[in-house]
Amino acid sequence: MLAAGTVVSAALLLVLGVLLGTHWGSAAGTPAADSVEVGFAHDMQAHHRQAVEMSTLVRDRTDDPDVRQLALDIALTQQQQAGQMFAWLETWGVGQGRTEPVMAWMDEVPGGHAGHGMDLPEGGLGSVAEMPGMATAEQMARLEAADGVEAERIYLQLMATHHVAGVEMAEAGAEGSELPVVQRLATAMATGQQSELLVLDDLLAERGGPLDDL
Template sequence: MLADRTTRVVLVAGGALSAGLLLVLGVLLGLHWGPARDVPAAGSVDAGFALDMQAHHRQAVEMSSLVLDRTDDEAVRTLARDIQLTQQQQAGQMYGWLEQWGLGQGRTEPVMGWMVGADVAGGVAGHHTAEVPADGLGSVAAMPGMASDAQMAALAAADGEGAERLYLQLMATHHVAGVEMAQVAAAEASDPQVRHLAGAMARGQRSELTVLRDLLAERGGPVEGV
């Protein structure tokens, strides 16, 4: 049973590189050394996506780090390492873009303002979470899919199968919103690098959603009241 579950999880990095090395690699990949071209402005889809998805990814990395310390289940650990390493590298790439564009990491636009009016074709499996008010969101914590402080505290306090179930549940919700954000950037960003990475994110997280939901179902489903 364990072997069957584990084979459904695909390692992107194969565990060969540390998260720190992947972050450095991501920053280098985000720096484009080719011919000069127009760069995205602060209020663009490209810049908003790079800034907001970094924050989204940081929480996914944190959740994955927490569950890795709280379970010995190899299927969950393999998936968590995959998410941790992949999203660490992608966050580094987006960081590098913002530096290359001369925008830095400071925020000048409302959170998720670039998603206002976005049409994500019904979201993931009918779960549409990307509706954003015209003036954006007040904080990163309010972004769709983000786990609350109470949920993160509950994950930090859990252990064993309880930690596995909570992690899988929270990460599935996180991925639904992440896919919707990536779909918009893949369709509307001006920079081809941004569109390419966003498309890869959407495909990768859709695939991981299947694994997350299967593993959660095998462990009794969502944790009530969370």
């Protein structure tokens, strides 16, 4: 399990994210329920939740300081960002319930799904589990059952795939949104995850590279 101090830090960052999101979201205007902004916030929150879950799992399954530090950085960053997006949705009066299909907002982004490297059906997806980059239930179970170097390799490989899709989604959100607050956070997400991808790839290569059966 995460140490008590880490849990407190994650909780504080979530609260900070909510406060920041409430402040900036209220100043930015109120997008419609079917807007790029609302769809992006819903979907990226869900995407971030799995990244936090994977990062928490691997920290319980390895003593490697480099992997543990990277996982902590990813978990805390994405927890804070998720808090901001949660607050946007509340401030905009939309709440956490969806009215549009998953990823349907991408239809409104210039270039659509294809223009951002995603092969998705027009009109969105049927569930969050189908989102690009999401680890399957079987892959998550495999990570949960592993330990040591095996857990590290599974985590690094799954998170790299997760980040590639996260960057594409963030870039689409930045391009498709008309609100500066969303553009700024989405751009920061893309930049941060691109940097983390370099570290993920390096750490995975040091451990023998991708697993063929994952």
